[in-house]
Amino acid sequence: MKIATKTDIVQGFRDGIPIALGYFAVAFSLGIIAKQAGLTAAIGFVSSFFTRASAGEYGVYTLVAAQATYVEIVAMCLVVNLRYMLMSAALSQKIAPGTSWFHRVLMSCCVTDEIFGISIAHKGYCPPAYTYSAALISTLFWASGCAAGIVVGGLLPMNIVAALSVALYGMFLAVIMPPARDDRHVLYAVVASFVLSGTCSIVPVLNSLNSGTRTIVLTILISAVAAWLKPIEVEEEAHG
């Protein structure tokens, strides 16, 4: 299989730009927290470039600020980023058979919520070049956003920061709604996710779960129930 075609690179870049803009905004607010933890712009850039996990980095920076232990840092990363394990497993099914281990490993390192989302949304097998292209542009903005937040954090008005952070959720919707329109079982799963997630955030006791834990528990629960009630047609899935 040819790893890089011009079309894949251009398409990945195009789909990566809205993600990059959303990342910049989110990473910017992350940078404000990183600054409180004592990170310099350079360390923040390197950290964000290689970690690429909003909730995970947020957890690490708050732990650093709280003088936590190394064990706590690792535990936090494991729990908050557990969904990447599920995403990476799902992505393994979207990579053409015969793709080298190098590309499989590199593609899995590109996994973030959004890069995973668009890679999964790619028709047929996902070409590595598409994922790399989108991941590179968005990661550069992510790391720059964090560094910018550390340097000038707090200068932007609140309403602009809030408006920019919503870009990310808009992108999530753009990834999940078209498949929900095509497959009503996906639609039911999405509706159940909204309802249960909303419920968990207001019901006492359940609302004390942090959003990372809530994401893991609900993802496993809802996906397992959906898979049990409405398993996919195996032949159909083999091509897509």
Add this chain to the structure above:
Amino acid sequence: MDKHTIIICILLGIITTNLIRVVPMLLIKGQIHNRFLRSFLYYVPYVTLAVMTFPSIIETTVSPLSGAVALGVGIVAAWRRMGLFPVAAICCAIVYLMDSL
């Protein structure tokens, strides 16, 4: 914390987060044949993104109402397959306008 300790914490974060991503890819060779597992992995991305979108979208904005309107309009725009960037831009514009009023 001193700079040295911060750097160790950051490195631990980088290593842990990327190991989580790489390990399943190394363990799963080729296609999974178990029907339940494949169905489970098919639903995971949509469920995860939906869970992360709501209610966070209404908790991020200055007023919950602007987040709720952005969610509603965003769902309609995404349903009409408007693409990542247009949907994201519409949501941002709504929140900016409503929160600035």
